[in-house]
Amino acid sequence: MNKEDYFIKQFSNSKFIGDDAAVVGKWSYSMDAFFENVHFKKEWMSLRQIAYKSMIVNISDAIAMNSYPKYALLTVAIPKSYSNDELKDLAKGFKKAAKEFDIEIIGGDTIANEKLDISITIISKIKNPIYRNGVKKDDLVCFTGDLGSCKKDLEKLFKNKKVSKNSKFIKPKLSADFFYEASKYINASLDISDGLFFELERLSKQSKLGFEFFEKISDEIGTSGEEYEILFTFEEKNRKKIEKIAKKHGVKLNIFAKAIKGKYRTKVKNHHF
Amino acid sequence: MNKEDYFIKQFSNSKFIGDDAAVVGKWSYSMDAFFENVHFKKEWMSLRQIAYKSMIVNISDAIAMNSYPKYALLTVAIPKSYSNDELKDLAKGFKKAAKEFDIEIIGGDTIANEKLDISITIISKIKNPIYRNGVKKDDLVCFTGDLGSCKKDLEKLFKNKKVSKNSKFIKPKLSADFFYEASKYINASLDISDGLFFELERLSKQSKLGFEFFEKISDEIGTSGEEYEILFTFEEKNRKKIEKIAKKHGVKLNIFAKAIKGKYRTKVKNHHF
Numbered sequence: 437m438n439k440e441d442y443f444i445k446q447f448s449n450s451k452f453i454g455d456d457a458a459v460v461g462k463w464s465y466s467m468d469a470f471f472e473n474v475h476f477k478k479e480w481m482s483l484r485q486i487a488y489k490s491m492i493v494n495i496s497d498a499i500a501m502n503s504y505p506k507y508a509l510l511t512v513a514i515p516k517s518y519s520n521d522e523l524k525d526l527a528k529g530f531k532k533a534a535k536e537f538d539i540e541i542i543g544g545d546t547i548a549n550e551k552l553d554i555s556i557t558i559i560s561k562i563k564n565p566i567y568r569n570g571v572k573k574d575d576l577v578c579f580t581g582d583l584g585s586c587k588k589d590l591e592k593l594f595k596n597k598k599v600s601k602n603s604k605f606i607k608p609k610l611s612a613d614f615f616y617e618a619s620k621y622i623n624a625s626l627d628i629s630d631g632l633f634f635e636l637e638r639l640s641k642q643s644k645l646g647f648e649f650f651e652k653i654s655d656e657i658g659t660s661g662e663e664y665e666i667l668f669t670f671e672e673k674n675r676k677k678i679e680k681i682a683k684k685h686g687v688k689l690n691i692f693a694k695a696i697k698g699k700y701r702t703k704v705k706n707h708h709f
Numbered sequence: 710m711n712k713e714d715y716f717i718k719q720f721s722n723s724k725f726i727g728d729d730a731a732v733v734g735k736w737s738y739s740m741d742a743f744f745e746n747v748h749f750k751k752e753w754m755s756l757r758q759i760a761y762k763s764m765i766v767n768i769s770d771a772i773a774m775n776s777y778p779k780y781a782l783l784t785v786a787i788p789k790s791y792s793n794d795e796l797k798d799l800a801k802g803f804k805k806a807a808k809e810f811d812i813e814i815i816g817g818d819t820i821a822n823e824k825l826d827i828s829i830t831i832i833s834k835i836k837n838p839i840y841r842n843g844v845k846k847d848d849l850v851c852f853t854g855d856l857g858s859c860k861k862d863l864e865k866l867f868k869n870k871k872v873s874k875n876s877k878f879i880k881p882k883l884s885a886d887f888f889y890e891a892s893k894y895i896n897a898s899l900d901i902s903d904g905l906f907f908e909l910e911r912l913s914k915q916s917k918l919g920f921e922f923f924e925k926i927s928d929e930i931g932t933s934g935e936e937y938e939i940l941f942t943f944e945e946k947n948r949k950k951i952e953k954i955a956k957k958h959g960v961k962l963n964i965f966a967k968a969i970k971g972k973y974r975t976k977v978k979n980h981h982f
Contacts, residue, residue, distance in 0.1 A: 440819040442793055443785065446800030452780075452815035460780060460815065460832070463736070467782040467830060469818045474786070507725075507733060509740040511784070511828040512716065513747070520715055527719030542725035542733065545742045545828070546713040555784040555818070555828040557740060559733070 487529025503560035513549030570624035571643035587660035608664035621674035633702035646698030760802025776833035786822030843897035844916035860933035881937035898941035906975035919971030
């Protein structure tokens with residue numbers, strides 16, 4: 437067990453822990469860190485892009501639970517060397533994401549630090565939460581979009597090569613509208629932050645089922661992290677309805693497996709930077 | 710204007726920002742960072758003490774708004790070198806504070822980092838919020854407990870001297886029960902994290918009033934940060950009732966000033982570590 441999992445295990449008697457967000461009544465709460473040299477290197481992205489992505493990865497958690505982000509709290513630890521223009525750029529990134537998803541930034545904490553470390557809490561309205569433990573036997577298993585480019589772009593960045601500013605690694609694209617509309621047909625879901633194989637293991641653990649793949653999925657696809665595509669399951673009878681909604685929103689669906697008795701475990705290591 | 714204030718100013722069109730917590734309907738949200746080498750040095754305290762204090766300083770914000778902490782989300786960035794026993798100690802500190810104030814830890818994020826950096830969001834029930842802008846002219850101005858020891862202990866720690874494990878700098882004491890009971894007589898309040906003079910300036914700015922001191926307050930008292938005593942104001946007619954409640958809870962009151970027309974500004978620098 438790695439250190440992070442060991443630490444989280446100390447709180448495992450909480451019924452709230454284990455999903456993308458904690459649901460309390462009509463609200464859901466998600467919190468994610470976005471730290472320099474842990475989640476990004478400053479050479480890779482502009483400050484505006486960093487702030488924007490830090491918001492999006494948090495909003496992604498909220499959406500994957502079928503909740504509607506409303507408010508955000510930001511902890512922003514900022515190097516003393518930053519100029520006022522740099523602070524403005526950083527703020528612009530937060531505000532851009534907030535505006536796009538109609539979120540109000542209501543508070544937080546700002547401190548001087550050695551490096552740029554961000555932690556965000558997203559407060560969302562939730563009516564019909566979708567959990568990781570909702571997979572039913574015989575469900576079809578599906579992910580949105582294309583996987584693999586984030587891993588490739590991350591490898592490029594590590595080699596000091598440039599990536600497009602439209603790279604999903606720099607600017608994740610969330611399929612929010614599709615997901616909300618399809619949500620009533622969806623049994624279980626989570627976002628793909630640590631790679632498909634890892635997320636499937638999480639689904640399997642929470643739902644106590646395994647998966648039968650329709651065809652082999654390569655490591656390039658299965659271990660690409662920070663994709664922020666949505667992994668979800670649904671009953672065969674709802675397939676046509678979901679496909680229609682996906683088409684309407686221009687979202688590509690990849691139905692790649694079926695839920696079966698048993699368990700799914702991956703051997704590959706976590707490729708999340 | 711310092712960098713943190715400049716950054717926060719970028720979000721100043723939000724009506725929520727400017728108090729210890731943001732109030733949204735029946736809930737209040739506060740978020741505070743507690744970072745290694747910014748808020749503490751690891752030589753100063755045990756991991757359990759660090760985790761405990763990180764919770765308490767957040768809970769303090771909630772109490773100073775007259776809200777009741779219910780849930781917490783934790784971002785904990787942990788050095789890779791920590792042993793499982795150290796992780797357990799850290800978890801114990803969070804859980805101790807949570808138990809003391811009947812808070813449930815419902816989620817968060819754990820990552821590997823160079824140093825121990827904590828950010829906490831406290832979600833609290835609130836019925837009758839007390840804001841910083843509630844001071845009325847002629848209000849009496851008061852703080853709980855004794856101020857000054859935290860500054861002295863911090864100076865000792867910087868000189869590599871030991872301080873008592875009961876030092877308020879290590880283990881802040883919150884006057885929650887007193888404050889909740891007295892709250893109906895209180896017009897404005899905030900906790901003393903950056904020193905009395907600084908907090909008075911905040912009160913003055915928000916309430917657009919000044920203060921007439923009954924006697925001079927020394928810098929030793931006025932600039933001692935991280936005290937987590939409560940600074941509050943009330944009408945003269947409620948003085949006896951408040952004093953009675955303070956006596957019942959064994960809380961010392963220091964009524965030291967009166968709210969007057971004008972503004973209060975401090976020249977001393979922020980002594981918050």
